[in-house]
Amino acid sequence: MIRTAALDALPVREAVPALVSALDGHGTAVLCAPPGTGKTTLVPLVLAGLVGGGPRRRVVVAEPRRIAARAAARRMAWLLGEQAGGAVGFTVRGERVAGPDTVVEVVTTGVLLQRLQRDQELAGVDVVVLDECHERHLDADTVAAFLLDVRETLRPELRLVAASATTDSAGWARVLGGAPVVEAAGVSYPVETVWAPPARPVRPPHGMRVDPAQLTHVASVVRRALAERDGDVLCFLPGVGEIARVAGQLGGVDAEVLQIHGRAPAAVQDAVLSVADHRRVILSTAVAESSLTVPGVRVVVDSGLAREPRVDHARGLGALATVRASRAAGRQRSGRAGREAPGTVYRCWAEAEDGRLAAFPSPEIRIADLAQFALQAACWGDPDAAGLALLDPPPAGAMAAAREVLVAVGAVSPAGGVTARGQRMARLGLHPRLARALLDGSAALGARTAAEVVALLSEEPPREYGDDLAAARRRARAGGDAYAARWRAEARRLERAASPAGRTAETGAGAASSASPACEARGPGRSPGSGAAPDDSAAGLIAALAFPERVAKARGEGAFLMASGTAAEVGDGSGLRQAAWLAVAVADRPPHSASARVRLGAVIDEDTARSAAAHLLTAGEEVRWEDGDLVARAAERLGAIELAVRPLRTPDPALVRAALLDGLRAEGLGLLRWSPDALTLRARLGFLHRTLGGAWPDVADDRALLERADDWLEPELSRARRRADLGRIDAGQALNRLLPWAAGEAVRLDELAPERLEVPSGSRIRLDYSAEHGQPVLAVKLQELFGLAETPKVAGVPVLVHLLSPAGRPAAVTADLASFWQGGYRAVRAELRGRYPKHPWPEDPATAEPTRHTNARLRR
Known part of the structure; x- marks a missing residue:
C-alpha cells in the first residue's frame, strides 16, 4: 500500500510539475533540491508513473556509492509499500535485487557505465537520473558524457536529469545543451553553527596523514556535543582509519558508537539507517554527505577533512590524499543536522578559515588516474575524449600517461584504437592494470587463483591484515569479518568473468556493441594453467602483472629500488624485509621522504619480475658521465633496476662523445685546459661579441659554446675517452676555430681587441x-x-x-x-x-x- 502521507510530505513535490514540463520540452533538466526534499526518492517514482498518475516509464537512477544505491531503492520501495526487488530494485557490483516487474532501478554509476558499453542505446530505458552529480566522480562525469552522446546520435527521446543539492547548476545546464534548471525550495529546519577550532595549532594534513591531535580534538568535540545537545550525533571524518581512531577515543560515552563507510557490513549500514530507541554517535566518511537520511540525527560534528585521489605520474604511485573539505561539502554535511528538526553543526575549524576553503570539491577528472577513463573513451570510439561533452576536459598529461599504461597492457594499439583485449578488460569492472592481471594471471595460474588475488587488490584489505599480500590472501580465506565476505563475493564474480564461459558471454556482448573495431589482443603468450600456484608466488605474479613498473629489487635490508626508479622501504618487523625481489601492490610516499613506503607487497623472484615487466627489459651499451668520469659498460636493465653489468673495452665512439658532452654540461668547460692566454682570448672574444656582435661568436656562456661543440672542440673531443683526456684539450687553440675567418674579420682581432x-x-x-x-x-x-x-x-x-x-x-x-x-x-x-x-x-x-x-x- 502506497504511503501517501509520506509522499505528500516531501517538499520536492512542488517542483515536480516544472521538472516534468522541462523534460517534455527539452529532454534534459538540472534539478537543484536541498537535502531531505525527496529528490532521490519521489522524483524517480513520479517519472516512472508509479505515483502521480503519469505514463509508465522505465527509470534508471545512478548513485555514486553502493550504500546510497541500496538505501535509495529500499526507501522508494517502502514508500510504495513493497520490498526492494519489485517495482523498485537496485544493482551494485556483485549484488542485484530486481525482477521482471522492476520499473525504477537504482544502480551505481560504475554499473551504468558497463551497461552503456554493452548496449549504447540503453534499450528499454526511458529516463536516467544522475543523482548527487555535485560530487564530480569520474564515473558520473563519464556516464553523463556518454548519455549525451546517445541522445544526440541514437536516442533523442532518452530523458536525462542531473540532480543535486549543491552543484554548479549553470555548468551542468550548459553541458546538457542549455537544459532548464528546476529548483526545489525545501523545508529546511534551522541549523545553528558552532565554531570549534582546536585550542592549539595542529599540523595540516599531508598525504594520508592526519595529525593525531586533530583527531583527539574531534573526539572531544563529539563529547561536547553529546553534553550540550540532544539527539544522535553524526561525525564526518576523512577515512576508515580516522573513524577507528576516533571511535577508540570515545570509550565510555553514553551512546552507541557506530561506524559507517563503504566497507561497513550491511548489518551496520542497516542499523545506521534505521530508527533507534537509544542515543547514537555515527562516525562516517563522505558516504553520509548525500543520498542518505540517518534518522534521529540532530547534531553534526564536521572534522573539515575529506579524501581525494592523487596520482604521482613521475613515481608511478596513486593514492588518496587528505584535503580540506570544500564549502559545498560543508553545506551538505551541516544539512544532515536539519533534515528532521532544528539542529546544530560543530565545525572543527575557525570561522575565519571558512571563506578560504574551495567552493566545490576538485573534479576527479582533474586529479585522478585516468587509465580507466581513457579505456572507456577508447571503447566508446573516442580515444582522446575530444568529442565528449564533459564539464572539465581531461588534463593532457594525465591522458598521455593513461595511454602509455593502456598500450603497455595491450588494451589499445599505439595509434589509440581499442583492441579486442581492451574491450574485454573494460567490461570486467576493474582498473585496466587489474584487468590485465586477471586475464594474464588466469592463463598462468587458473581463474580462481587470479580472481582471489585481484579481489584483494581491487579493495585494499584492512591494515590489520598486514603488508604481505600472500598472507592477506590466507587471512581473507579463513576470515569471518565483513571484508572477507566482500572479498569472497568479488572473487567469485571475477572468477566467472575470467572463465571461458564468462569470456564467451562477454565476447558476444561486445559483438553487439557499436564500439570501435577490435584489434588483435596482446596477451602474455602463456598457456592456461590448470591449478593454483603456491600462495606466495601466485600473489607475487598477480601484483607484478598489475604493477610491472613497481617490481622492486633489494638494495639493502628493507630497502628496494622499483623498476620505475623510485626507492621503496618496508616497515620494521615486516616479513618482506629479507626478500630479494618484491612486487609492490600498494605504496605511498610519506612527507619529506624520497622513498615510497610499501603498504602491500608480495615476494617474487627475478624470473617473475622479468616475465611480468618484459616491456621494461633493455640490454645494450651504456656510456654515460657518472661520478665525475666516463663510465662505459654493457648492461641489462629492468627499467631502473640493474640486472647484469660488464665493462666495455671498445664503446661506441658516438656514445662516448655524447657522454663527454654530458660531463661538460654537468661540470662546465673547466674540465678543459685553460691557460692564461686561453682565458684572455675567451674574454677578448666575449668583449667583441657584446660590442660588435655580427660574426664575433658568443663564447661567454658555456651552454652556447657546447651547442657549437662540433665547430670548435673537434677533432680533440672525438679522440677523448675519459675525463683526463678532456684536461689535455687546449681550450685556447680550440677557440681559435670560432674566429670569423670566413668573414675576413679574424685578422682584425689584435686591432679590435x-x-x-x-x-x-x-x-x-x-x-x-x-x-x-x-x-x-x-x-x-x-x-x-x-x-x-x-x-x-x-x-x-x-x-x-x-x-x-x-x-x-x-x-x-x-x-x-x-x-x-x-x-x-x-x-x-x-x-x-x-x-x-x-x-x-x-x-x-x-x-x-x-x-x-x-x-x-x-x-x-
Whole structure:
C-alpha cells in the first residue's frame, strides 16, 4: 500500500510539475533540491508513473556509492509499500535485487557505465537520473558524457536529469545543451553553527596523514556535543582509519558508537539507517554527505577533512590524499543536522578559515588516474575524449600517461584504437592494470587463483591484515569479518568473468556493441594453467602483472629500488624485509621522504619480475658521465633496476662523445685546459661579441659554446675517452676555430681587441676584458700616463683606467682622463706625494714626461 502521507510530505513535490514540463520540452533538466526534499526518492517514482498518475516509464537512477544505491531503492520501495526487488530494485557490483516487474532501478554509476558499453542505446530505458552529480566522480562525469552522446546520435527521446543539492547548476545546464534548471525550495529546519577550532595549532594534513591531535580534538568535540545537545550525533571524518581512531577515543560515552563507510557490513549500514530507541554517535566518511537520511540525527560534528585521489605520474604511485573539505561539502554535511528538526553543526575549524576553503570539491577528472577513463573513451570510439561533452576536459598529461599504461597492457594499439583485449578488460569492472592481471594471471595460474588475488587488490584489505599480500590472501580465506565476505563475493564474480564461459558471454556482448573495431589482443603468450600456484608466488605474479613498473629489487635490508626508479622501504618487523625481489601492490610516499613506503607487497623472484615487466627489459651499451668520469659498460636493465653489468673495452665512439658532452654540461668547460692566454682570448672574444656582435661568436656562456661543440672542440673531443683526456684539450687553440675567418674579420682581432695597449711611458700594458658587461680595464701606474689627454679606446669603447700608485695599489678609477687631470689628480697628488716622495708628482701632468721610474732615475 502506497504511503501517501509520506509522499505528500516531501517538499520536492512542488517542483515536480516544472521538472516534468522541462523534460517534455527539452529532454534534459538540472534539478537543484536541498537535502531531505525527496529528490532521490519521489522524483524517480513520479517519472516512472508509479505515483502521480503519469505514463509508465522505465527509470534508471545512478548513485555514486553502493550504500546510497541500496538505501535509495529500499526507501522508494517502502514508500510504495513493497520490498526492494519489485517495482523498485537496485544493482551494485556483485549484488542485484530486481525482477521482471522492476520499473525504477537504482544502480551505481560504475554499473551504468558497463551497461552503456554493452548496449549504447540503453534499450528499454526511458529516463536516467544522475543523482548527487555535485560530487564530480569520474564515473558520473563519464556516464553523463556518454548519455549525451546517445541522445544526440541514437536516442533523442532518452530523458536525462542531473540532480543535486549543491552543484554548479549553470555548468551542468550548459553541458546538457542549455537544459532548464528546476529548483526545489525545501523545508529546511534551522541549523545553528558552532565554531570549534582546536585550542592549539595542529599540523595540516599531508598525504594520508592526519595529525593525531586533530583527531583527539574531534573526539572531544563529539563529547561536547553529546553534553550540550540532544539527539544522535553524526561525525564526518576523512577515512576508515580516522573513524577507528576516533571511535577508540570515545570509550565510555553514553551512546552507541557506530561506524559507517563503504566497507561497513550491511548489518551496520542497516542499523545506521534505521530508527533507534537509544542515543547514537555515527562516525562516517563522505558516504553520509548525500543520498542518505540517518534518522534521529540532530547534531553534526564536521572534522573539515575529506579524501581525494592523487596520482604521482613521475613515481608511478596513486593514492588518496587528505584535503580540506570544500564549502559545498560543508553545506551538505551541516544539512544532515536539519533534515528532521532544528539542529546544530560543530565545525572543527575557525570561522575565519571558512571563506578560504574551495567552493566545490576538485573534479576527479582533474586529479585522478585516468587509465580507466581513457579505456572507456577508447571503447566508446573516442580515444582522446575530444568529442565528449564533459564539464572539465581531461588534463593532457594525465591522458598521455593513461595511454602509455593502456598500450603497455595491450588494451589499445599505439595509434589509440581499442583492441579486442581492451574491450574485454573494460567490461570486467576493474582498473585496466587489474584487468590485465586477471586475464594474464588466469592463463598462468587458473581463474580462481587470479580472481582471489585481484579481489584483494581491487579493495585494499584492512591494515590489520598486514603488508604481505600472500598472507592477506590466507587471512581473507579463513576470515569471518565483513571484508572477507566482500572479498569472497568479488572473487567469485571475477572468477566467472575470467572463465571461458564468462569470456564467451562477454565476447558476444561486445559483438553487439557499436564500439570501435577490435584489434588483435596482446596477451602474455602463456598457456592456461590448470591449478593454483603456491600462495606466495601466485600473489607475487598477480601484483607484478598489475604493477610491472613497481617490481622492486633489494638494495639493502628493507630497502628496494622499483623498476620505475623510485626507492621503496618496508616497515620494521615486516616479513618482506629479507626478500630479494618484491612486487609492490600498494605504496605511498610519506612527507619529506624520497622513498615510497610499501603498504602491500608480495615476494617474487627475478624470473617473475622479468616475465611480468618484459616491456621494461633493455640490454645494450651504456656510456654515460657518472661520478665525475666516463663510465662505459654493457648492461641489462629492468627499467631502473640493474640486472647484469660488464665493462666495455671498445664503446661506441658516438656514445662516448655524447657522454663527454654530458660531463661538460654537468661540470662546465673547466674540465678543459685553460691557460692564461686561453682565458684572455675567451674574454677578448666575449668583449667583441657584446660590442660588435655580427660574426664575433658568443663564447661567454658555456651552454652556447657546447651547442657549437662540433665547430670548435673537434677533432680533440672525438679522440677523448675519459675525463683526463678532456684536461689535455687546449681550450685556447680550440677557440681559435670560432674566429670569423670566413668573414675576413679574424685578422682584425689584435686591432679590435688588442691583448696589450702601449701607454705614453712606452710600456705595453695587458688589458683586462673579463668584466662581463663592462669596459676593458687598463690598470697602469699613474705616472706612466702623464701627457695623455684622452682616454684610450678599444673597438670604439673607452677603456676603464685603473690608476695605480707607485706601489701598484689602486689610487683612482676613471673613464675620462681629461676630467681627471683637471680635477681628481690634485686630490690624488696631495694624498700620495708625501707617501712616495721619490716619484714625480708634477703640478701639470698634461705637460709632464711620462715615466715608470723614480726621480733619481730621471735625473740620471
